Amino acid sequence: MEYGNGQNGPVMEKSFRFAVRIVGMSRFLSKKGEKIISRQIFRSGTAIGALIREAQYAESHADFIHKLCISLKEANETCYWLDLLHQTNTIDQKLYESIFADAQELLKLLVAITKTLKSKNKSRIGKTVKASSSQS
8 A cells, every 4th residue: 555546455444344344333333223333333433444545645744644544453452342342241252253353353453564664764864864964
């Protein structure tokens, strides 16, 4: 996934499929009477992909990184809500293991992407600083 290229990379596709699953699970939870956590996991679970998609048209490289970092935080929050739903026996083991594995995969992808982008950004900034100081 590159800044501003508009292509659908694996993380975009996986985050969209994950959001579809979250919508279904939220409906299921609402029907069970679990409205509060249903809304929380709906918000955080669908925000992951929305932020990744939004990053595609970020205003700058820094904005691109920032949006992906927020997406990472939303993925982490979603894992929290999944753990809570599992520990309170609101969702069964099979559903938990399946959807949690997807959430963890997104989390790992986003960690790798943001680490790479941040390290590239630091070297980019370092080159700019060296170039401007050598011109002085």
